[in-house]
Amino acid sequence: MNSSRGRAYLLPLDVVAAPALVLLIAYAALDPPVQVFTGPLWVAWTSAVAIALPVAVRRRWPLPVLAVTGVGAVVATLLGTVGAGAIWVAYVPAALALYLVALTAPPRRSVTALVACLLASGAAVAYLYSVMRPVPRPGAVPGEVLPAWPVEAGVIWAIMCGAWAAGAALRRRRATAARLSRQAVADERLHIARELHDIVGHSMSLIAVKATVANHIAATNPQEAMSALAVIEHTSRAALTDIRRLLGVLRSDEGSPADLAPPPGPAQLHLLAEHTRAAGVPVDLEIRGTGELPEAVGLSVYRIVQEALTNVVKHAAPARCEVLVETGGGAVRIEVVDDGRGRRPAEPRGAEAHGLVGMRERVTMYGGTFSAGPRPEGGFRVSAHLPYEPSGRTP
Structure with missing residues (x-):
């Protein structure tokens, strides 16, 4: 135009x-x-x-x-x-x-x-x-x-x-x-896809687990089935809130309207651990000094832990999981370890691979390192190292 x-x-x-x-x-x-x-x-x-x-x-x-x-x-x-x-x-x-x-x-x-x-x-x-x-011509100017x-x-x-x-x-x-302009649109689409995958993937995994539990025990243990349905209700409402927040940012001319809640960060990891425990996976969460993290880095930390726990619920349960988030020396170290059965060879890898790619992209954006794979003693380990500057600029 x-x-x-x-x-x-x-x-x-x-x-x-x-x-x-x-x-x-x-x-x-x-x-x-x-x-x-x-x-x-x-x-x-x-x-x-x-x-x-x-x-x-x-x-x-x-x-x-x-x-x-x-x-x-x-x-x-x-x-x-x-x-x-x-x-x-x-x-x-x-x-x-x-x-x-x-x-x-x-x-x-x-x-x-x-x-x-x-x-x-x-x-x-x-x-x-x-x-x-x-x-x-005759008479030309001298x-x-x-x-x-x-x-x-x-x-x-x-x-x-x-x-x-x-x-x-x-x-x-x-x-x-x-x-x-095309690259900016592609980057924004990738960002939206990553955020939606993190929000919906984690929530739907918990809902699927709890729905399966409720379906199997509804006749024999109505009280526990009701508890599972309560978790499903809470998880779905939380997912809808996150999606509304994301859509509100996309619709805003400024990109970050003041009336929207701040994006999740390390402070919300305790709630994330509680949701995972409600899905039947015991989680030991340890956080060391993340109070000064820039908002974007904090969001990446939250999403990486969220995706790692989602994979534990989907592929490793029943299992016990340990989460460590440690900040120091201008970097954040994330480690999520479980002692579950891991991914079986016959299981499809599409969604899991997509989640691992998303975690790797978040770490690469900050010039960090990422690794994920089975442990020799059994289970699975996700490890990430994100360097950052206190001002919020990526190195």
Whole structure:
């Protein structure tokens, strides 16, 4: 939409520039430093109109306008309707069209157009000076010097190359901006997918475990089944709250509205451990000095522990789990160890692998190290090391 508005604002400039260029080319044809053309004046005016008027529609049809203005300028040079010493004026409309060709056309096509313009204009100027041999007009101002054809061709080439380079540079800047915009969208999608996976994956694992328990013991142990249903209710409500918080951030213009709760961090790990215990996995949680963690690092710590505990519930239960979160020396060390059965070879690895990839990405974002795998004595270990700066900037 912004690009369309920009073209709408620039179109009147082209409409004004076209007749101005007609007058400029006509003046150069009627009063040049070196008079070459001696035909009727209407021919010079017609030539000026044919060369300059298409500029008014160059934004709609840049390549056809370049062809018309370029051919018109070459014909005017060969006929001498624009006298020697001012030939470059006839090529200004073509340069304006060439700028848009370099901006909008594929690079190979725009380079071809540039080379064609340079060769055609150079040949036309060389023909004018070598065949028609212009001489200063009678009564010329003293001191007027007739430039050699390489000089005049060089001026035209400089105009053409400058216009093409400006268009190509703007094209590259726009391509870079578009690429960065696409990358930002992809990064945001990855961030959303990671957050949703962490929120929904953990909650659904607990709900699935408790629903299975309630289904099996509903007839024989109604009290424990009711307790399992209470855990399901609490877990689902907490997940909905987290999802609403995430969606609220995405919908906010500022990205972090003041009325939303802060993202979870190490302070919420005790609640996370309680939920895991409610799913039937005993958890020993030890936290050492995480009070000064930046918010983003704290969120990553929480999500890593959350995903590790989710995998324990899904793949290692029944098991006992130990969680250590230790901060010191500008880094956070996370270790989640269980003594369960681990992943059985026949189990699918898709969701588990996705969770491990998410944890690794969070650690890599801070330049840390991550490892996950079975222990020789049995069970599974997840270990992460996240360096950080007290200011909140990643190293």
